[in-house]
Amino acid sequence: MTTLHDESTHSSCNHHQGNDQPAHASCGHHNCNHDRPLKEVKEIIAVASGKGGVGKSTFAVNLAITLAQTGAKVGLIDADLYGPSIPTMFGLLDAKPEVEGKNLVPLEKWGVKLMSIGFLIESDTAVIWRGPMVSNAVKQFINDVDWKELDYLIFDLPPGTGDVQITIAQTIPLTGAIIVTTPQDVAIADVSKAVSMFRKVNVPILGVVENMSYYELPDGTKDYIFGHHGGEIFARTQGLTFLGSIPIDRAVREGGDSGTPCLLSHPDSSTSKAINQAGMEVVRRISIMKAENGDKQ
Numbered sequence: 001m002t003t004l005h006d007e008s009t010h011s012s013c014n015h016h017q018g019n020d021q022p023a024h025a026s027c028g029h030h031n032c033n034h035d036r037p038l039k040e041v042k043e044i045i046a047v048a049s050g051k052g053g054v055g056k057s058t059f060a061v062n063l064a065i066t067l068a069q070t071g072a073k074v075g076l077i078d079a080d081l082y083g084p085s086i087p088t089m090f091g092l093l094d095a096k097p098e099v100e101g102k103n104l105v106p107l108e109k110w111g112v113k114l115m116s117i118g119f120l121i122e123s124d125t126a127v128i129w130r131g132p133m134v135s136n137a138v139k140q141f142i143n144d145v146d147w148k149e150l151d152y153l154i155f156d157l158p159p160g161t162g163d164v165q166i167t168i169a170q171t172i173p174l175t176g177a178i179i180v181t182t183p184q185d186v187a188i189a190d191v192s193k194a195v196s197m198f199r200k201v202n203v204p205i206l207g208v209v210e211n212m213s214y215y216e217l218p219d220g221t222k223d224y225i226f227g228h229h230g231g232e233i234f235a236r237t238q239g240l241t242f243l244g245s246i247p248i249d250r251a252v253r254e255g256g257d258s259g260t261p262c263l264l265s266h267p268d269s270s271t272s273k274a275i276n277q278a279g280m281e282v283v284r285r286i287s288i289m290k291a292e293n294g295d296k297q
Helices: 056-069 131-143 163-171 185-200 230-238 250-258 270-292
Strands: 041-048 074-078 098-100 103-105 107-109 112-116 150-156 176-181 205-216 242-248
Touching: 041 056, 041 163, 041 185, 056 074, 056 112, 056 150, 056 176, 056 205, 056 250, 056 270, 131 163, 163 185, 176 185, 176 230, 176 270, 185 205, 185 230, 205 230, 205 270, 230 242, 242 270
Parallel strands: 041 150, 041 176, 074 112, 074 150, 176 205, 205 242
Antiparallel strands: 098 103, 107 112
8 A cells, every 4th residue: 555546446346436326235235245345343433523623533532542441452544634633643643654565554552553644644745635536545544454353443534425435335334423513503514414424325323422512610510612412402303322422621632632632641531431431332332233133244
């Protein structure tokens, strides 16, 4: 994967981006086992949002660490090619992955295997690519990185419902998607589009996380800066599982900037506890889904 190149061919399952049929429709959703990538990965989770700035990457990073702390083998792909943040959040700004044979070896820190475009280009270099190049880069993160066996592989998706989201939904069998939002109406309006997209491509939605739910004042009262329970209400009206509310915390910002996520720097904080609870709810939801589906995946 030393060179990223344009690619216009499609897989043998005929997952065409311009097709009006849902992804996987031509071969049966999540059953394309011939030449399926990531065969050694048990669960593949997309962390998504309809809107930028809601803390999606922060949640994805801390979710990965939460799962790793249970003893699970975890990987994290920074799929936001235009604005990669994983190198900063893991304190690996100058790190470069090694190449073994034809594959990249993911970096690893705190028990999480990592891959990001930020590891392959200089930090101040802009990625100026059209859709086909972006899609190709994502496919190479999937196919040309030596992930080995993983219990969970998490994709930190870019905001919106564009090329990256469609490519991932059409290329690999996602276990499900987690939707991250903030409480205010302007965020919920865009999040509803992300939910609609995943439903159209037949990707199960594991649930909704409401980030920046409130700020806890020194006297213990809560200031609902961005509104009150907007994410929870949205989840209920959409018939989705509400995974939890995560408060605003200075430690989250400091941890993201310093390269030591709040789950590690402030493990006993209310924010870290909320993230842990949301992570365990994700694990529970996956177990329920597999039981309901007879573990056919």
